[in-house]
Each structure stands twice: as structure tokens, then as C-alpha cells.
Amino acid sequence: MNSLHRIVSGMRPTGYLHLGHYHGVLKxxxxxxxxxxxxxxxxxxxxxxxxxxxxxxIANYMESMLVDWLSVGIDPKKSVVFIQSAVPEHAELHALLSMITPLSWLERVPTYKDYIRDLKGKEGATYGFLGYPLLQSADVLIYKAAGVPVGEDQLPHLEVARELARRFNFLFGLNPEFLKHVQGLISHMEPVTAKRYERYRKAYLEKGDGQARQDGKDLVMGLSSLTEGDKECLLGYCEGTGKTILPEPEPILNPAGNLLGIDGRKMSKSYHNTIGLREEPRVVTQKIRTMPTDPARARRENPGNPEKCPVWPLHRVFSSDETQKWVMKGCTTAGIGCLECKQPVIDHMLKEIEPIRERAKEWEAKPNLVHRIVEEGNEVARAEAQKTLKEVKQAMGLFSHF
Ligand code: SF4
Structure with a gap:
């Protein structure tokens, strides 16, 4: 991937952001x-x-989220920042893709299966929830994203998007107009080159010869007189898939080591174990000071084991090697108390949060500027999304004049 390649990612405005979002996604x-x-x-x-x-x-969380993004360093001069519903093409592509999506692809997504199991017969499973991975697919395919930053748990969602892109290209990329165009390109090749190309294509499509597929690809990429779009057509024809209208996005795995919450579980609003991205310093201090520790350290003189303490994962994220050694030794020998041990975590957290809080205050004082940034982002995103939707509708034989 290079700088020309696009990355698409989003966040749901269902709560205030916390340090887990910062370490897991925003950084x-x-x-x-x-x-x-x-x-x-x-x-x-x-x-x-x-x-x-x-x-x-939603509106309130959305405003807060935008301020947070800008405050942590998302730069609108470098990134397009926008609102999903302000670009209706997401919803339109979602509807079009739903026509070619087998129900079983959505039903087998682990989050859906977990959700249904947790409902235990209660009302709540909507079509919208089932179609969640499909809308996510539309979100990334509408921008022809090359990469999508994801956590391990979201890989099955991205796989739906990749399968859908393949299915769409297979169903709609090989239309009569495309075939006419490819035949025209082949007829303009040197006769020897055209024969080689046809030979490689036949060997791959009839015998699954991987080397022939690669040779065909090398041949096409070496044809310097062709445009990138024409090369794409010839590559698709060689592989029997037609034109690549919707490229398959690649996963970009988020860096491991997400921040855990103050109870040692994943930091999440639903676990009530978060430290807010703009949390008041006294609240941060209080939350960390009252965190549970290794139960073996019921008294100051009892030695403990950091591996059994939820404070330790925070040290692993925030503290230097030297401090971590101090914790390990001090805890296992009862050389330090738990409050003493927690102080460096508090200090580092406050140091991280403070500049974000400061910048957030500045952005909050300029709501018009935030709105302008988003409006401009909406326009840029919409123009890009319209281009893809036009191609999609043309390929499907639908009305596609804008
Ligand atoms: S000394 Fe630190 S690591 Fe050990 S139990 Fe107390 S808080 Fe946890």
C-alpha cells in the first residue's frame, strides 16, 4: 500500500470516548x-x-466525538472527516449489495450469533443489526478502500466485505460492454503478445495454472501503452472475474496491546471500567487509587504478584522498563505499597489526558469551525462516493445519471 491508497474507518457515536478508544484506535x-x-x-x-x-x-455523542478526534490530532487537512448519514450513497450501496448477499453470510458473523444468543428470545434482533456487516461493507467499498484498520474481532466483518466485492465483480464485471472493450484492447496488441495473453488466460481458466495467471499479469503490467484502467480490465478478463468495480479491502490489524479497564477487563462503557478521554484529573486519580489489586496483598506487608493485579497491565502500557522493574520487585517483596505503585500510572495518565483536555476546550470554543470541517469533509466524501455508486449502477444496468 502507498500514500495513494485509501483507508476508511468509522466509530459509532454511542457514548463518550475513553482511553481505550485512544490507545486501540485513534493513535x-x-x-x-x-x-x-x-x-x-x-x-x-x-x-x-x-x-x-x-x-x-446520538447528536450529542457525535459532537463530542468530533471534538475528541480533532483534539487527539486527526488533521482535517490530511484526512477526510465526515458523517456517515450525510453521505446517503452509503445507504444506497447497502441496499444494492443486499440484493446479492446470501442471508447465511450475515447469519454466520460471530457478533450476530453472540447477540442472538444473549437475547435469549427477547425482542431486539432487527434487520438493521443483521445487516450491520453489510452496511460496513458499503462504508468501505463505496470509497474503494485499499485498507481498513480492524481489531481481530472485526476480521469476520471485513471478510464479508471482501466476499461481497468478489461476488459483485463476478456478477456485474463481466457484461457485454466490458467484453467488447477487452476484445478491442486485445486486437490492438502485437499478434504475438495477444496469442501469449490468450494462452495464459486459457491455461489459468481451464487448468487453474497459477504460473500462467502470474505470467498473464506480468505481461499486462508490462504493456506501457495501456492506461491503468485498461490494464485492470485485461487482468480481470484473464482471471475470469471481469472488471474490478469494487476492489477487495485488506485488513490493517490494529496494534496489539489495547488498554484494559480499571477492573482488568477490556475497557468498555458497558463494563463501567473506563477512564474518559477528557476525564477530570481528580476523577482519574480516584478511579486508579480505588482499583482492586492482587487479593494476596490484603495487608501492606503481604507480598503480591503483579501478574494477578489489574494495575500491572496499565504499567505495561504507561510505565518505563525501569518503573516496571521497580513494581515487580516492590510488589513481590512487599517493598512498596499499592498506592505507591499506582502513582506512576496516575501521573502518566494525567500527562496523556491533559493536552487532550486543553485542545478539546479550544475546539469546543469554536463550534462553527468544527461544523465547517465536517461539512467540507461531507462534500469530499460524497463526491467520491457518487463516483463509485455511478459505476456500480451502470454495471448493474440501473439508472445512473447524476
Ligand atoms: S503493588 Fe502494584 S502490582 Fe502489586 S498488587 Fe499492589 S498495585 Fe498491584
Whole structure:
């Protein structure tokens, strides 16, 4: 992937952001925007899939999320920042893709299966929730994303998008217009080159010869007189898939080592174990000081084991090697007390949060500027999305004049 390749990612505005979001997602976004063309969106339609009964809260969380993004360093000069529902092409592509999506592809997604199991017969499983991975597919395919930053648990969702792109290209990329165009390109090749190309194509399609596929690809890429689009057509024809209208996005795995919550579990609003991205210093201090520790250290003089303490994963993220050694030795020998041990974590957290809080105050004082940034982002995103939708509708034989 190079800087011309696009990355698309979104976040649901269903609560205030916390340090888990910062370490797990946002720090990575800030890095990616230096090397890629990034499209970051507030996934308000996705918020409705589970929070439709609290839709009145979405606008507030959305405003707060945008301020947070800008405050951690998402730069609107480098990244397109926009709102999902302000680009209706997401929903339109979702509807079009739904026509070719086998139900079983959605039903086998682990999050859906878990959700249905957790409902235990209660009302709540909507079509929107089932179609969640399909809307996510539309979100990334509409921008022809080359990469999508994901956690391990979201890989099955991205796989749906990749399968859908393949299915779409197979179904609609090989239409009569495409075949006429490819035949025209072949007829303009040197006769020897055209014969080689046909030979490689036949060997791959009839015998599954991988080497012939590679040779065909090398041959096409070496034809310097062709445009990138024409090369793409010849490559698709060689592989029997037709024109690549919707490229398959690659996963970009988020860096491992997400921040755990103050109870040692994944940091999540639903576990009530978060440290807010703009949390008041006294609240941060209080939350860390009252964190549970290794139960073996019921008294100051009892030695403990950091591996059995939820404070230790925080040291692993925030503290230097030297401090970690101090914790390990002090805990196992009862040389330090738990409050003493927690202090460096508190200090580092506050140091991380403080500049974000400061910048957030500045952005909050300029709501018009935030709105302008988003409006501009909406326009840029919409123009790109319209291009893809036009191609998609043309390929499907639908009305596609804008
Ligand atoms: S000394 Fe630190 S690591 Fe050990 S139990 Fe106390 S808080 Fe946990």
C-alpha cells in the first residue's frame, strides 16, 4: 500500500470516548493519516443498529466525538472527516449489495450469533443489526478502500466485505460492454503478445495454472501503452472475474496491546471500567487509587504478584522498563505499597489526558469551525462516493445519471 491508497474507518457515536478508544484506535489513525489518504467517519447509522431507542443521544455523542478526534490530532487537512448519514450513497450501496448477499453470510458473523444468543428470545434482533456487516461493507467499498484498520474481532466483518466485492465483480464485471472493450484492447496488441495473453488466460481458466495467471499479469503490467484502467480490465478478463468495480479491502490489524479497564477487563462503557478521554484529573486519580489489586496483598506487608493485579497491565502500557522493574520487585517483596505503585500510572495518565483536555476546550470554543470541517469533509466524501455508486449502477444496468 502507498500514500495513494485509501483507508476508511468509522466509530459509532454511542457514548463518550475513553482511553481505550485512544490507545486501540485513534493513535493508530493519527499515524495512518501521515502515510495514507484517510476517510474517517462518525458512524451514526451504525449507532441506530443497537441504539435506535436512544437516538436522541446520538447528536450529542457525535459532537463530542468530533471534538475528541480533532483534539487527539486527526488533521482535517490530511484526512477526510465526515458523517456517515450525510453521505446517503452509503445507504444506497447497502441496499444494492443486499440484493446479492446470501442471508447465511450475515447469519454466520460471530457478533450476530453472540447477540442472538444473549437475547435469549427477547425482542431486539432487527434487520438493521443483521445487516450491520453489510452496511460496513458499503462504508468501505463505496470509497474503494485499499485498507481498513480492524481489531481481530472485526476480521469476520471485513471478510464479508471482501466476499461481497468478489461476488459483485463476478456478477456485474463481466457484461457485454466490458467484453467488447477487452476484445478491442486485445486486437490492438502485437499478434504475438495477444496469442501469449490468450494462452495464459486459457491455461489459468481451464487448468487453474497459477504460473500462467502470474505470467498473464506480468505481461499486462508490462504493456506501457495501456492506461491503468485498461490494464485492470485485461487482468480481470484473464482471471475470469471481469472488471474490478469494487476492489477487495485488506485488513490493517490494529496494534496489539489495547488498554484494559480499571477492573482488568477490556475497557468498555458497558463494563463501567473506563477512564474518559477528557476525564477530570481528580476523577482519574480516584478511579486508579480505588482499583482492586492482587487479593494476596490484603495487608501492606503481604507480598503480591503483579501478574494477578489489574494495575500491572496499565504499567505495561504507561510505565518505563525501569518503573516496571521497580513494581515487580516492590510488589513481590512487599517493598512498596499499592498506592505507591499506582502513582506512576496516575501521573502518566494525567500527562496523556491533559493536552487532550486543553485542545478539546479550544475546539469546543469554536463550534462553527468544527461544523465547517465536517461539512467540507461531507462534500469530499460524497463526491467520491457518487463516483463509485455511478459505476456500480451502470454495471448493474440501473439508472445512473447524476
Ligand atoms: S503493588 Fe502494584 S502490582 Fe502489586 S498488587 Fe499492589 S498495585 Fe498491584
Amino acid at each position: 493508530n489513525w493519527v499515524k495512518l493519516q501521515e502515510t495514507h489518504r484517510c476517510f474517517f467517519f462518525v458512524a451514526d447509522l451504525h449507532a441506530l443498529t443497537t441504539h435506535y431507542q436512544e437516538s436522541h443521544t
